[in-house]
């Protein structure tokens with residue numbers, strides 16, 4: 478039984494506006510999109526904000542079976558970024574399945590799929606589902622997804638995270654859907670379930686007046702301007718992201734930063750030092766998580782198509798994969814980078830909790846940080 482009450486309260490009243498940094502030329506409406514009047518309304522309202530887009534109905538096809546017509550991986554990738562797929566996701570709530578590194582497993586959910594931004598290092602772009610169907614997706618069955626979360630949440634006995642931002646940007650499409658205005662009040666009513674939302678978006682206007690009860694933790698993925706301008710295209714600048722963070726601090730949300738992937742450009746010590754100094758002095762953070770490249774070969778091939786084979790990421794990567802099948806920088810380089818940045822953070826904010834993302838046990842051991850294993854962005 479799907480509880481439609483939240484959707485009825487907020488859904489039909491929300492007027493979509495175009496999502497910044499996203500201008501689809503095609504919208505494909507897939508199986509299940511019209512299963513309720515509310516979904517029909519939302520699909521129609523989203524289509525209406527892109528009057529120039531070609532609208533195609535493929536109601537016999539699930540969202541993950543939309544094929545775009547290009548044999549070339551890079552062309553396919555960019556065609557996907559211009560294609561919005563509307564559909565439903567029956568298994569949008571999942572428990573992660575990390576193995577071979579120190580990451581904890583955790584609940585994550587997907588009202589969206591993939592992302593309109595264009596980060597050259599994007600790991601998600603090379604994952605099997607996205608590689609096959611690299612479209613930007615909005616799943617219209619949000620009440621069903623929240624009911625799945627509610628069922629798990631009702632069994633909890635301790636604060637537990639539900640992560641939005643693992644297989645998508647958590648906020649980039651919010652101005653199209655208004656979903657934050659349903660999801661955040663939903664989590665505000667939960668005793669133990671906590672929303673952790675990871676984004677590079679600065680579209681926070683929908684969030685600022687909500688009664689979130691601090692059950693929503695907002696995390697921004699950040700890099701210094703020098704790194705962002707070299708490796709992040711079609712995305713809000715780091716300064717804009719920090720301004721959005723500050724607005725959300727004022728609205729009472731707990732705020733975190735994820736500095737990832739740290740890319741050791743020439744002069745990285747000064748670049749990251751300045752950036753972290755400015756960030757910590759301007760923005761009260763509850764946690765900071767550091768991470769480096771930890772990608773798969775399909776994603777790295779795409780990175781090399783965008784940047785050329787001789788680029789500052791590929792040039793530093795190890796030739797052999799780690800135990801979890803990912804490719805990383807050599808252990809010594811990773812440790813040197815973390816040691817330098819952690820030292821900087823501790824001098825400025827000794828009490829700030831520091832996490833490392835997607836790291837191996839040897840890294841924590843070398844940094845004398847084994848007690849911080851599992852204290853990352855994915856947990857409350």
Ligand code: SF4
Nearest residue numbers: 592594595596599601
């Ligand atoms: S924001 Fe994340 S998902 Fe989107 S392109 Fe950048 S790295 Fe990929």
